[in-house]
Amino acid sequence: MSGHKLLFSGLKLWTSASCRWTGRHHDGVNRRGKAASFSSCSPKVCIVGGGPAGFYTAQHLIKARQDLEVDVYERLPVPFGLVRFGVAPDHPEVKNVINTFTQTAKHSRCSFYGNVNVGKDVSVEELQQAYHAVVLSYGAEGNRSMGVPGEDLAGVYSAKDFVGWYNGLPSCRQLSPDLSCETAVVMGQGNVALDVARILLCPIDILKKTDITQPALEALAESHVRRVLIVGRRGPIQVACTIKELREMVNLQDTRPEMVAADFEGVTEALKDLPRPRKRLTELMLKTALETPEEKERERRNKASRTWGFRFFRSPVEILADPDHKRTAGIRLAVNRLEGSGDAARAVLTGEVEDVTCGLVISSIGYKSLPIDPSVPFDQRKAIVPNNMGRVQQAAGLYCSGWLKTGPTGVIATTMNNSFDTARSLVEDLDSGALVVSAAKPGSQSISALLDKRGVKPVLFSDWEKIDIVEMKQGQAIGKPREKLLTVEEMLLEARK
Incomplete structure (x- = not known):
């Protein structure tokens, strides 16, 4: 059975080319308080980067639209980006935002896929074919x-x-x-x-x-x-x-x-x-x-x-x-x-x-951001993706948040506000019809099939939780809150147990 047919079989609201919204969302709530008859789909959004910008963007999107589904793709097998790898070890209180990100990752309309290198394992264009919108939030990993x-x-x-x-x-x-x-x-x-x-x-x-x-x-x-x-x-x-x-x-x-x-x-x-x-x-x-x-x-x-x-x-x-x-x-x-x-x-x-x-x-x-994919506009001088309030210029359906959007400035709260702004732009585009969702999109289903073909096995959030338990146990044994696994190989080994 093809990806599209498999995705929509048994769902009477859907047809093979488009899906009609009856005024109800996943939770059965009519957002506008009255029956709606316009043609639309559950918007599927993909976020590239599982650091603060990615999770804050996901958090706001899920809250703003009860019908929206978000998938977060991260290059490493572990989430949280600079909260894990940038915040100083003697600043544990700053890492408390991980609790909020965990709630977002465990939300029924959010999925995390670690160990997926966008630009290498899967292209941005392939993500655009699978999702109604793509948000680039992969930060600044250059010097x-x-x-x-x-x-x-x-x-x-x-x-x-x-x-x-x-x-x-x-x-x-x-x-x-x-x-x-x-x-x-x-x-x-x-x-x-x-x-x-x-x-x-x-x-x-x-x-x-x-x-x-x-x-x-x-x-x-x-x-x-x-x-x-x-x-x-x-x-x-x-x-x-x-x-x-x-x-x-x-x-x-x-x-x-x-x-x-x-x-x-x-x-x-x-x-x-x-x-x-x-x-x-x-x-x-x-x-x-x-x-x-x-x-x-x-x-x-x-x-x-x-x-x-x-x-x-x-x-x-x-x-x-x-x-x-x-x-x-x-x-x-x-x-x-x-x-x-x-x-x-x-x-x-x-x-x-x-x-x-x-x-x-x-x-x-x-720090400075690096280009991810030849299809994405990139300002080499400023080392950012050119954008207007998070909307990537000359690229409908493509957005950016975090340091990729602004350059490497501010603290985590700055990134939060910047990410919420991008999410608001995306929701505005959905509400105004500037972002078209009338055609069905397969989302993670087609991407998972592509990754499978390419021999890439994503790490799910439940797999990360196995890594988390191991690291905390290792830390406790020597009187520390955590002893991190230091190689991708070790992380994958624990994730797949």
Whole structure:
């Protein structure tokens, strides 16, 4: 029996080419409160990417339309994307959104298919043939490079890979960073840069109680890194982290701040014109950098064996090599001055340079999205899919949400709002008839058949729950909330038991 016939056999409301809506949905509720006679189908939507953007989009779609079915496809066998692989291990409270995503994944009108690499195992065009709408939410898995000589030396890593290494991302398992130096330089001053600095300096006793991977925990226990400089091309008023992340650095056990007073010239005067969140953040920085702490805090700082500090108005020029030209021995920084003020201020080179001795350089200047399929429009310069409120330009029925839509900005709440906006655009298009659902679509049925033919076996949400149980048991055995499986092979083995 063909996929279409199998899908619709026994359903009297359906015909082979189209299906008539009688005003009732799956749950028998008439959404408009009266009989409807227009011709329509259960809209089938496919989401590519099982991270926060994908799950938030699915959540909103299911809530907005009682007749809508959503399938989420994810490249890895495990769901949750950056909540699992990006959030710092010492921030367990941020991972609580997993509970909401789990509810969505277990909804009767939502299905999860892990271990499916869209663009390789199945094309976007094939998904478009099977679904009424396709939402691309696969995030930003590329690195923005610094574009300086020496970037390929041993001892230089992207923050994305470094974070992936300590969080158990399978593709970063072999990273094995060399932590034998005393000074590390983190380029960038966003939340990810502060996460990296904090993990490098965090007492092992704290990390032992988190879901950081065992290989990372062992490497950090042996680490010689005692000083981390967090470098940015602009000034204190343009720093990109949040006050919560800065406060954690200020209060981090066994560390003290080490700032350059000259970097804060004129900042006190500029405070009065700053918006409140920025003002609070800048005040905390000023206090940390310039004020003499109270006795108890001074005592704590004097005992500290590790230091951290912001360095402002600096851009990377070159990674300096050791005499053998094999390893990182330092970084040459250009000294900048600012033109303009506030968020619009631009860093301009002064012609001066400064060399910093270090054995570890971590570039945290941003993630970037990559094109998934030649059929999908992609703006190489902005590294996003060109869109209007999540509607992909010149591609009816194609949508995008998350970092692929906006670029890598904001926190999980930002992604939530951005994803809800895309879902709203899709629902508006369904309600207005701009998105045509009069023709029946086979959805996952035809995609599953294609994957089967190609030897791809998806991991369902119930299979992920088997992995979840194993990881939590492994963690409990050593006093941790979870010990992650580190290879796709191990994940698939547990999923198929």
